[in-house]
Amino acid sequence: MQCLDVKKDMILKEFKLFFNEALSAIYPKTEIDSFFFILMEKKLKLQRIDTVLKSDFLITEKNLIDLKNIVKRLQKEEPIQYIIGNTEFYGLPFLVDKNTLIPRTETEELVAWVLDEIKVFTNNKITELSILDIGTGTGCIPISLAKNLTSLNISAIDISPEALLIARQNAILNKVTIEFIELDILNAESLPQEYDVIISNPPYVRELEKKEIKNNVLENEPHLALFVADENPLIFYNKIADLAKKQLSENGMLFFEINQYLGKETINMLVKKGFKNIQLKKDLFGNDRMIKCVLH
Numbered sequence: 486m487q488c489l490d491v492k493k494d495m496i497l498k499e500f501k502l503f504f505n506e507a508l509s510a511i512y513p514k515t516e517i518d519s520f521f522f523i524l525m526e527k528k529l530k531l532q533r534i535d536t537v538l539k540s541d542f543l544i545t546e547k548n549l550i551d552l553k554n555i556v557k558r559l560q561k562e563e564p565i566q567y568i569i570g571n572t573e574f575y576g577l578p579f580l581v582d583k584n585t586l587i588p589r590t591e592t593e594e595l596v597a598w599v600l601d602e603i604k605v606f607t608n609n610k611i612t613e614l615s616i617l618d619i620g621t622g623t624g625c626i627p628i629s630l631a632k633n634l635t636s637l638n639i640s641a642i643d644i645s646p647e648a649l650l651i652a653r654q655n656a657i658l659n660k661v662t663i664e665f666i667e668l669d670i671l672n673a674e675s676l677p678q679e680y681d682v683i684i685s686n687p688p689y690v691r692e693l694e695k696k697e698i699k700n701n702v703l704e705n706e707p708h709l710a711l712f713v714a715d716e717n718p719l720i721f722y723n724k725i726a727d728l729a730k731k732q733l734s735e736n737g738m739l740f741f742e743i744n745q746y747l748g749k750e751t752i753n754m755l756v757k758k759g760f761k762n763i764q765l766k767k768d769l770f771g772n773d774r775m776i777k778c779v780l781h
Contacts, residue, residue, distance in 0.1 A: 495549055497531075498540040507556050520565050527569050528552060562701040575629040579655050584647035586710045588625040591768045592686055595742050595775050596629045598766065599684060602738060602777060603634060606681075612636060615678065615734070619670055619685040619725055620644075622710060624652030624663060626684055631661035640664040640677060645709065671724055676732045683729050686742035687721035688713050694746075718747060719754055726758050733780050741776045748773035 495503070501521060508517045525531040528548060531539065544552070558568050566572040566587045571580050574588040575596055581587055603614065613636040618627040621641035631639050641663055643649050649665050656663045666677060670687075693715050695703065702711075713720055722741060729739045739760065743751050748765050755763055760778040768774035 493546045493549070495544050496540070497525075497536060497542040497544060500544055500549070500552065501536070501540075504552075504556065508559055511560060511562065520559060523565060523569065524552065524555060528555075562704060564701050564705055567705060574623075574625045575632075577625075577629060577632060577659055579623050579625055579628075580651055580658065581623055582647075582651060583705060584645060584707060585623045585651050586706055588623055591770075591774050592625065592742060593629075594766075594768055595684070595686065595740065596626055598775060598777065599626075599630065599682065599740055600633055602740075603630075603682065606736075606738065613638060614681045616640070616682045616684070617642065617676065617680045619683065620687045620710070620721070621652055621665070622648050622686075624655045624665070626686065627663050628652075628655055628659050628661055631656075631663060632659060638664075640666060640680075642666045642668045642670060644669045645707070648707075648710075670728075671720065673724075673728065676728050679732045679734050681734045681737045682740070683725070683733060683737070684740040685721070685725050687725065689718065689721070689742075689744040689747070691715045691718050691744070694744075718744065719751060722751055723754060726755060726760070730758060730780060736779060736781055739778050739780070742774060743776055745772035745774060748776070751776055 504521055505517055522533050522536065525536055528551060529544065531542065555568055559565065564587055566581050567583060570582065571578055572587055573579070575593050579588060607614070615638045616627065616630060618641040621627060621643045624641055627639045627641045631637055641652065643652065644667070646667055649667055653665055688709070688711055690698065690711050690713065692712060726739065733739060741751065752763050752765060755778050760780060763776065763778040765773055766775040
């Protein structure tokens with residue numbers, strides 16, 4: 486591991502060289518560059534172009550100590566989003582910490598699909614809809630919907646009070662109103678009310694798939710929000726589908742983000758429960774990732 490004893494101050498181009506050398510054994514060059522530009526903007530208020538035009542910019546001792554500590558955390562493969570405490574999702578800012586999953590690009594695609602389908606559902610008219618997100622984490626799904634739609638009644642459920650604390654802060658940060666509910670969905674006998682749209686991105690990674698998960702995810706992100714037992718990988722989908730059967734409105738829609746290896750199994754489960762018009766959609770990486778269905 487690269488020695489982190491650095492001078493009391495350092496100019497930008499020297500620090501960039503140090504930064505690359507310290508992380509080159511762990512991350513690809515593209516990822517190191519991405520980390521560098523994020524940190525320069527967050528910590529030194531320097532835009533990407535500034536790092537070129539102001540290569541002799543003097544980094545003070547105080548800032549250098551801070552940046553050195555961040556390099557140590559990156560060397561331990563801690564996600565950059567946790568280090569800086571925030572990320573971006575669907576063009577919006579979100580706070581994150583170790584109690585929440587870091588929102589993924591694939592989930593942005595799910596949000597885009599939901600928005601498109603709601604516009605079709607309402608025929609582009611202003612109609613008050615009731616929407617529920619189950620397993621909300623940071624609140625990225627309901628908050629993104631609330632920022633892009635009007636006349637909504639949006640609720641979000643999570644089992645984790647710590648995650649809900651972050652989600653509430655994110656709703657305030659993005660100036661939207663969401664009702665957040667602490668609930669263990671697997672032990673719920675019913676949902677709080679009837680809904681027009683139910684969305685969920687529940688835990689779906691099987692224990693057998695852990696070997697495919699990057700170390701920075703495995704060692705840092707909450708396993709409660711990630712993993713399910715190999716013998717019952719659709720446990721959340723089964724439960725949520727059963728609850729949706731009872732409390733989806735007429736022609737209401739159910740959306741899932743799914744395990745890419747379990748598309749066929751998830752569809753078969755929904756068919757057996759009586760859901761119709763089931764659509765399976767791939768993500769931008771070509772993996773089966775999202776499902777939409779209706780009850781009637």
